[in-house]
Amino acid sequence: EHGLSQFVTAQHRDVLEKGFEHENIADAVFLDLPAPWNAIEHVMKVLKKSGGRLCTFSPCIEQVQRTCQRLSTNGFEEISTVECLRRVHEFRYQHRSKINFTADQKQKAKIDTHSNKREPNDDDVDENDDEEKTPNKKRKNDSETTAKNQPRETESMLTAIGPLVMPGHTGYLTFAYLKQN
Incomplete structure (x- = not known):
């Protein structure tokens, strides 16, 4: 009982x-x-x-x-x-890549402090018309290339999806x- x-x-x-x-x-x-x-x-x-x-x-x-x-x-x-x-709510696990924001910020801070070069962008004025123009290419830093080559850790998160219609x-x-x- x-x-x-x-x-x-x-x-x-x-x-x-x-x-x-x-x-x-x-x-x-x-x-x-x-x-x-x-x-x-x-x-x-x-x-x-x-x-x-x-x-x-x-x-x-x-x-x-x-x-x-x-x-x-x-x-x-x-x-x-x-x-x-x-x-009635539907509960399920969503799987996604784990993101480590702290490590990325530390790595970016190291790169930014060691580089005084400014990347050109589309707003820059080209003062020399005689030279052949080349498209702006963004330079990839070492942290971006290594991050893409490494498999990311995944995590699961329990999510709840509410009803679109509430009969009753x-x-x-x-x-x-x-x-x-």
């Missing part, structure tokens, strides 16, 4: 008509009713004298509004609601706290 039977009591009963079986015994109550706002007074009786927590499930926002209004008028605090949506029915969980005297 789950090992919670000494801590949890589950009941299926018409609490709107009959209330709960016991009084001043529960630390928390969960209600899944079409009109949970009509059971708030019964919840207040079943919660311990020191107070307790309530969670209700409602499929419609209008039910949430009525429940929150009733909770507030009956002294409940810390009222909050979260929307529950079923969203929404619902709302409303939480509240009652501090009793």
Whole structure:
């Protein structure tokens, strides 16, 4: 079994008509009713004298509004609601080459500090029209050529892809706290 039977009591009963079986015994109550706002007074009786927590499930926002209004008028605090949506995510590992940015920056810093030559670029003006123009070629440094010849280390990363469409029915969980005297 789950090992919670000494801590949890589950009941299926018409609490709107009959209330709960016991009084001043529960630390928390969960209600899944079409009109949970009509059971708030019964919840207040079943919660311990020191107070307790309530969670209700409602499929419609209008039910949430009525429940929150009733909770507030009956002294409940810390009222909050979260929307529950079923969203299926696809999890998979993506494999890619491992990149070591630190080593590349150190190598580049060594090359830049030892070279005072400036590479020509397309914005440079050629002052000597008589000479035959040659296309600008970027010089490859030693770190680029050796990096291409060496096999790169790979790494795997777990990724999650969310749904493009979210079919299904929404619902709302409303939480509240009652501090009793």
